[in-house]
Amino acid sequence: MIGPGGWDAAAVRRSAAAARDLAGLDARITGCRACPRLVEWREQVARDRRAAYRDQEYWGRPVPGFGPADARICVVGLAPAAHGANRTGRMFTGDRSGEWLYAALHRAGLASRAASVGVDDGLRLHGVRITAAVRCAPPANRPTPAERDTCRGWLDRELALLAPTLRVFLVLGAFGWTALWAALRAAGHPVPVAVPAFGHGVEVAVDGLGVHVLASYHVSQQNTFTGRLTAPMLDAVLARAVALAARHDPDGPDGSDGPDSSDSSDSSDSSDSSDSSDGVDGR
Numbered sequence: 541m542i543g544p545g546g547w548d549a550a551a552v553r554r555s556a557a558a559a560r561d562l563a564g565l566d567a568r569i570t571g572c573r574a575c576p577r578l579v580e581w582r583e584q585v586a587r588d589r590r591a592a593y594r595d596q597e598y599w600g601r602p603v604p605g606f607g608p609a610d611a612r613i614c615v616v617g618l619a620p621a622a623h624g625a626n627r628t629g630r631m632f633t634g635d636r637s638g639e640w641l642y643a644a645l646h647r648a649g650l651a652s653r654a655a656s657v658g659v660d661d662g663l664r665l666h667g668v669r670i671t672a673a674v675r676c677a678p679p680a681n682r683p684t685p686a687e688r689d690t691c692r693g694w695l696d697r698e699l700a701l702l703a704p705t706l707r708v709f710l711v712l713g714a715f716g717w718t719a720l721w722a723a724l725r726a727a728g729h730p731v732p733v734a735v736p737a738f739g740h741g742v743e744v745a746v747d748g749l750g751v752h753v754l755a756s757y758h759v760s761q762q763n764t765f766t767g768r769l770t771a772p773m774l775d776a777v778l779a780r781a782v783a784l785a786a787r788h789d790p791d792g793p794d795g796s797d798g799p800d801s802s803d804s805s806d807s808s809d810s811s812d813s814s815d816s817s818d819g820v821d822g823r
Contacts, residue, residue, distance in 0.1 A: 556697035566604035599629035607669030673719035713758035
């Protein structure tokens with residue numbers, strides 16, 4: 541698959557590998573044109589716009605991760621929402637899914653405020669970074685496996701840059717679950733031969749890497765509106781992530797000085813979350 545300007549999976553990997561830090565990686569991500577279908581769709585949505593946002597200028601580009609470079613927790617989602625992150629330029633920002641996620645992060649002490657409105661709203665994350673398996677908004681909230689694999693070069697490099705401090709992955713949805721394990725395996729990490737099937741609350745210790753991987757149902761409307769995912773369920777898995785991350789921080793009680801210890805940044809505009817579903821299987 542070759543996108544406009546000659547972009548393909550190999551070009552993504554080369555560009556990502558050349559990034560020396562997260563700021564550089566984020567800048568490279570926003571210029572990616574590797575997947576023709578996604579490029580066409582994200583730009584069409586940005587041109588046509590939803591009536592409610594007709595007076596707003598859409599981001600209309602790939603969305604990088606959001607959060608500090610020394611994060612101990614990494615939240616991995618599916619892809620930007622067409623009128624959410626594809627509009628605002630920040631992960632999980634501008635739609636109902638994001639409202640759920642940021643409110644929960646705030647309750648867990650991982651976000652400075654309970655709502656994410658836009659890249660200039662002053663929101664800061666503490667000890668957590670939010671990223672996605674696919675960086676462009678997909679039609680019908682459904683990226684293809686080929687698009688996921690093409691985009692994985694960005695995720696691979698992001699995880700490598702986060703590795704010195706990263707201790708916990710929290711994966712939202714089955715699509716992200718598959719993408720994360722593929723990225724870890726491709727990087728040569730000692731992941732389990734048989735990875736457990738995705739399910740809310742599933743937890744896997746990757747001993748050779750020194751990290752834990754947790755699973756949660758996606759914060760999509762089809763999950764939150766139906767009660768498949770409730771606020772207490774999301775709070776519980778976030779509390780577990782915070783507790784696991786704390787074990788590895790020597791500066792505070794029980795190995796942690798708490799989630800607020802890590803200064804955060806909104807250095808990367810980002811967006812994941814779908815307008816109404818996590819896209820692939822609704823989980």
